[in-house]
Amino acid sequence: MNLETVLSIQRLTKNFGKLCAVNQLDLEVKRGQVFGMLGPNGSGKTTTLGMLMGVTHPTSGSFTWFGEKPSHLTRKKIGAVLEHPIFYPYLSGQKNLELNAMIKGADPNNIPKVLEMVELSSRKNDKYRTYSLGMKQRLAIASALVSDPIILILDEPTNGLDPMGIAEIRQIIKRIAADGKTIILASHLLDEVQKVCTHFAVLRKGKLMHSGPVDDVGKGEETVEVMAFHDDLSIYLQEFVGSASIKREDGLYQVMMKDGFHSQDLNKFLFENGIITSHLVTKKKSLEKQFLEILSEAH
Amino acid sequence: MSLLHLVKVDLKKMTSYRTFWVICGLYFVTLGFTTASGMEILKWIAGKFQDFGSEININRIPLYHFPDIWQNLIWVSGLFKIVLSIMVVISITNEYQYRTLRQNIIDGLSRWELMLSKILMNVLLSLMSVGMLLVIILFTGLIYTPDLAWADIVTGSEFLLAYFLEVFAFLSYALMLGMFVQRSGLTIVLLLLSNMIEAIIKLNVFRFGIENSFGWLKQFFPLESITNLVPLPFPRYAFQEIQDSVSMVAVLIAIGWAILFNYFSYLRLKKADI
Numbered sequence: 001m002n003l004e005t006v007l008s009i010q011r012l013t014k015n016f017g018k019l020c021a022v023n024q025l026d027l028e029v030k031r032g033q034v035f036g037m038l039g040p041n042g043s044g045k046t047t048t049l050g051m052l053m054g055v056t057h058p059t060s061g062s063f064t065w066f067g068e069k070p071s072h073l074t075r076k077k078i079g080a081v082l083e084h085p086i087f088y089p090y091l092s093g094q095k096n097l098e099l100n101a102m103i104k105g106a107d108p109n110n111i112p113k114v115l116e117m118v119e120l121s122s123r124k125n126d127k128y129r130t131y132s133l134g135m136k137q138r139l140a141i142a143s144a145l146v147s148d149p150i151i152l153i154l155d156e157p158t159n160g161l162d163p164m165g166i167a168e169i170r171q172i173i174k175r176i177a178a179d180g181k182t183i184i185l186a187s188h189l190l191d192e193v194q195k196v197c198t199h200f201a202v203l204r205k206g207k208l209m210h211s212g213p214v215d216d217v218g219k220g221e222e223t224v225e226v227m228a229f230h231d232d233l234s235i236y237l238q239e240f241v242g243s244a245s246i247k248r249e250d251g252l253y254q255v256m257m258k259d260g261f262h263s264q265d266l267n268k269f270l271f272e273n274g275i276i277t278s279h280l281v282t283k284k285k286s287l288e289k290q291f292l293e294i295l296s297e298a299h
Numbered sequence: 300m301s302l303l304h305l306v307k308v309d310l311k312k313m314t315s316y317r318t319f320w321v322i323c324g325l326y327f328v329t330l331g332f333t334t335a336s337g338m339e340i341l342k343w344i345a346g347k348f349q350d351f352g353s354e355i356n357i358n359r360i361p362l363y364h365f366p367d368i369w370q371n372l373i374w375v376s377g378l379f380k381i382v383l384s385i386m387v388v389i390s391i392t393n394e395y396q397y398r399t400l401r402q403n404i405i406d407g408l409s410r411w412e413l414m415l416s417k418i419l420m421n422v423l424l425s426l427m428s429v430g431m432l433l434v435i436i437l438f439t440g441l442i443y444t445p446d447l448a449w450a451d452i453v454t455g456s457e458f459l460l461a462y463f464l465e466v467f468a469f470l471s472y473a474l475m476l477g478m479f480v481q482r483s484g485l486t487i488v489l490l491l492l493s494n495m496i497e498a499i500i501k502l503n504v505f506r507f508g509i510e511n512s513f514g515w516l517k518q519f520f521p522l523e524s525i526t527n528l529v530p531l532p533f534p535r536y537a538f539q540e541i542q543d544s545v546s547m548v549a550v551l552i553a554i555g556w557a558i559l560f561n562y563f564s565y566l567r568l569k570k571a572d573i
């Protein structure tokens with residue numbers, strides 16, 4: 001099936017003075033995807049989304065929504081919450097949504113439905129400033145949904161929430177995705193992206209490191225370099241269920257691992273068979289390992 | 300988006316905001332009370348003087364008589380616009396503080412529409428001031444003028460247009476200040492000091508005797524141009540010459556500034572990452 005492209009980004013760049021927050025980014029999001037933008041704090045996720053939503057001026061590069069040049073009219077078809085929920089603190093949740101609906105040109109009759117969806121109906125007449133963080137995040141999702149948009153953009157929607165709140169938000173996102181909406185979700189949690197997304201891209205210091213289906217995350221073989229003072233080492237290496245192939249180079253064994261097997265599995269196997277390795281190094285890492293390393297980098 | 304819809308968007312932001320009602324209430328009540336009751340206060344003062352044995356004939360000072368009443372009351376009303384401008388400052392600096400301008404744009408307003416909604420709100424507030432004053436002037440003028448003549452009623456009503464421009468230009472200035480400074484406290488302080496700052500600048504520019512040859516340039520200063528729309532009327536009761544009609548030059552200069560203030564605001568909004 002030839003999927004319709006919803007968002008197409010070409011060489012998008014944003015500099016803040018000397019700092020390059022987004023660097024020559026290329027991306028494509030297709031209809032129906034739940035697309036994760038994964039990267040550590042400061043990797044340029046919010047800046048990218050800010051450019052896509054017209055609040056941050058790109059330094060260079062371009063993007064199209066639905067194949068059109070972006071304008072405020074295309075933005076009305078998108079529901080987006082960037083970074084933090086933003087509302088008028090002195091207005092009630094209901095009044096805030098009425099204002100969002102007015103700006104988006106949405107039917108105000110949608111408001112009860114979206115409030116119900118995020119379970120805020122009972123608190124809708126309370127002022128926004130009295131809401132808990134979880135309620136604010138949920139109201140933000142409601143406001144993004146009020147115009148029944150084709151695309152939903154959520155930026156770290158579970159940030160700062162307790163495990164209960166996180167589970168609730170993820171449930172809501174899954175329900176919305178099941179409705180067939182395209183979702184772009186920015187997150188610094190691999191686990192979150194794996195749990196909710198179908199596709200994802202990894203950003204690091206504003207640069208695209210990887211993009212593809214989420215199913216690929218566990219893939220990508222590791223190569224492990226091993227040496228031990230044991231005569232039957234090569235036999236044991238061949239016997240290990242995780243070995244795909246074995247080569248001998250410069251007096252060391254290079255073991256290519258099958259998907260899902262890691263150096264520690266091999267080490268454990270050898271140890272259980274009475275072999276103590278004198279040398280064991282992971283040469284090439286699985287994708288998951290690479291991402292976790294990227295995500296744990298301080299910026 | 301239609302202009303009406305843009306006004307409604309801004310009204311929606313304000314009409315559930317208590318501070319808005321407090322400040323607007325304060326403005327319209329004090330404005331209305333002061334302008335409508337001036338004659339009664341004068342009578343009361345005259346009565347007090349009478350108690351002490353001196354006679355003041357307040358009808359000899361035709362403060363509330365057509366056509367004088369137009370310029371008199373409108374000049375006094377001009378003093379109150381500072382209250383309204385504080386409301387405008389709060390409305391725009393709030394949006395920066397809460398970052399709601401950012402969400403408005405994300406939700407699909409263009410920067411131009413946002414600007415227009417703020418400008419239209421200023422037009423609305425100016426029109427309300429003008430409407431209120433028109434009613435008060437007609438009422439009190441009809442009550443207090445001894446020999447009514449149609450020609451007298453109409454003469455001087457041009458000040459109402461000048462008043463609209465005076466309020467609108469000043470609110471535009473307040474809006475611009477708010478958009479550049481973005482913090483409410485600092486903006487309000489700057490707003491209150493604006494006239495003084497302009498006076499100091501004028502003093503420094505026009506010294507060393509260039510006053511004589513270049514003094515005419517003073518009318519081009521922004522705040523002075525707003526003040527010049529409605530000249531101080533009261534010296535005429537001390538038999539001094541005053542300007543008792545609206546100067547076309549003053550109107551053109553003030554319109555120029557009103558356009559510039561709003562244009563600078565728009566440039567600021569357009570260029571900035573929000």
Ligand SMILES: Nc1ncnc2c1ncn2[C@@H]1O[C@H](COP(=O)(O)OP(=O)(O)O)[C@@H](O)[C@H]1O
Binds near residue numbers: 039040046047572
């Ligand atoms: N308005 C700004 N001015 C200067 N630097 C900024 C601004 N916004 C973001 N940055 C910088 O750009 C980088 C990317 O930030 P951001 O897009 O918020 O990352 P993320 O959302 O992935 O955490 C960070 O180093 C941040 O400090």
Ligand SMILES: [Mg+2]
Binds near residue numbers: 045046047083155
């Ligand atoms: Mg961010």
